[in-house]
Amino acid sequence: DGGITQSPKYLFRKEGQNVTLSCEQNLNHDAMYWYRQDPGQGLRLIYYSQIVNDFQKGDIAEGYSVSREKKESFPLTVTSAQKNPTAFYLCASSIGSGYTDTQYFGPGTRLTVL
């Protein structure tokens, strides 16, 4: 059963702590993405990766970091430098990295920082 998994679904952290969100795909897709969704703001791109061991900043990368050591995995770390980390985080993948490629989304992780 192919798809994208994100865990956990809900995550609570104290202010000042770093937290890592996981994203795994078994679709054999080259490209992976992280988006942040806030009410009324749509989807904003945080980071994307076109290939293993390579990634680029999106529109709102400050306070976040990523790694892409394996094709299947693209974890996102929300650091203490991110001023407003509470949000819904969506991971996506696509077979290629062009803008005509369909993106497939995971179920998302809702992060609340207390």
Add this chain to the structure above:
Amino acid sequence: GQQVMQIPQYQHVQEGEDFTTYCNSSTTLSNIQWYKQRPGGHPVFLIQLVKSGEVKKQKRLTFQFGEAKKNSSLHITATQTTDVGTYFCAAGAGSYQLTFGKGTKLSVIP
């Protein structure tokens, strides 16, 4: 970077009424994709438009790409409660990545 404006932000309709959401850009787009996100869910791809003036239909949904490739619309005929959700357009142009609109949240009153 590339911006796409999506209107309206919210739309409440009576079941059976039609619904339209619009996606506009100041620059020429290469393509438009449309996604639907059900409440509590994640975005799911609906369709892609690439050609100028292109029109595609999926049952009660009609998607259009403008002649100048600067705007697109999604029209739903005779809405049903299953149509509830947020509809996003995502545009490709210039930059390497898709840019998502802010979405139109559709509520259907039974």
